[in-house]
Amino acid sequence: MIGNLIASPLHLVALLAALWAVVWYFRWRNSRLPPGPTGWPLIGSLLALGAMPHHSIAELAKRYGPILSLRIGNTTVVATCSASAAREFLKHNDANFLSRTLNAAAKHLAYDSHDMVWADYGPKWRSLRKICAVHLFSNKVLDEFRHVREKEVQILAAMLARDGKAGKSVGVGEALSVCMTNALGKVLIGRRVLEGGEDAGEFRGMVLEVMQLAGVFNIGDFVPSLDWMDLMGVAKKMKALHRRLDGFLQRILDEHACSSGAGGQGDVLSVLLRLKDDPVGLHGLDVKLTDTDIKALLF
Structure with a gap:
């Protein structure tokens, strides 16, 4: 019986997906990140953001505090929801957060991040x-x-x-x-x-x-x-x-x-x-x- 399950490609894929979800969950739980919703495997908290993400994040901040972390797909995002927290990121520690994760627009429109907005700090x-x-x-x-x-x-x-x-x-x-x-x-x-x-x-x-x-x-x-x-x-x-x-x-x-x-x-x-x-x-x-x-x- 077990051999038949493992031999089936569909069941093997399901098993690997389940193992990946378990590993992802424990990595997320044990990571040194601000509090935030756990989210779902693959999509993270994408569905929780809705059509107006800034409103949704403001509501989440009431529960998790002025600095919270979100998983959007496979990407980790840290959001600040207060002036004092934003000041820490944008003024006091700005050199640590200047580089940005490249997206499709940076690669295909901004000359592969050659502009001032997307270029790595250096x-x-x-x-x-x-x-x-x-x-x-x-x-x-x-x-x-x-x-x-x-x-x-x-x-x-x-x-x-x-x-x-x-x-x-x-x-x-x-x-x-x-x-x-x-x-x-x-x-x-x-x-x-x-x-x-x-x-x-x-x-x-x-x-x-x-x-x-x-x-x-x-x-x-x-x-x-x-x-x-x-x-x-x-x-x-x-x-x-x-x-x-x-x-x-x-x-x-x-x-x-x-x-x-x-x-x-x-x-x-x-x-x-x-x-x-x-x-x-x-x-x-x-x-x-x-x-x-x-x-x-x-x-």
Whole structure:
């Protein structure tokens, strides 16, 4: 009888699954983690989060305290639900929590975590941060591009006045978003990215796709063993979008490389290209910029 059970593939799979569940349970119970719901094998506490995870976690915090741990699939997540606890993570001990677990968006959209958001904390991340601090966020740079922001606000005001006189309704939120995006585009790449034209429409469509795909639930992010299967087709869509986005950004880089040789421009991309071609200009930083780094920073 026992031999027949073991010989049956279905029963063998069931037995292995049961053994795995027992091992998983005891590892979870004995781990040095904050309190939290035990969850289920494979899916963890995924079902307990519901459609509004932030509300569900707030309710769980009432039972388990301001710092709790959750198993979402095979991934362990520690959530903080108070200002003092968040301050410990984000301010007092931030260096210990800077690196992030990569998901499909980091791999397929953010140039395999080459950007500031997903890059591991280390010499390269510090170098990229210094480049941004000096060439993008410094008071000197903000003052230099003040006229760009003022011009975009003037365009916005004129548009609102024109549509108001014509009796048209205006989506103020969308208008402000276009204003800020165009101002940022002028600073970064020297052009208004949401203006009329085929490129503007293409860029707007890609931005909307990025926002939509980055927020999609992907089972492979939480059960890594299933990632290669791409059960929900998310990775396939991200790869296709990345090819289009990369081509768009590469065209901009190529155009700037040509124009920089003919006299240069004053936007951030031109500065990054000069730093890439002249390592001395990095002021002793630990990293040499590549086209991939630059495109990831722009993204």
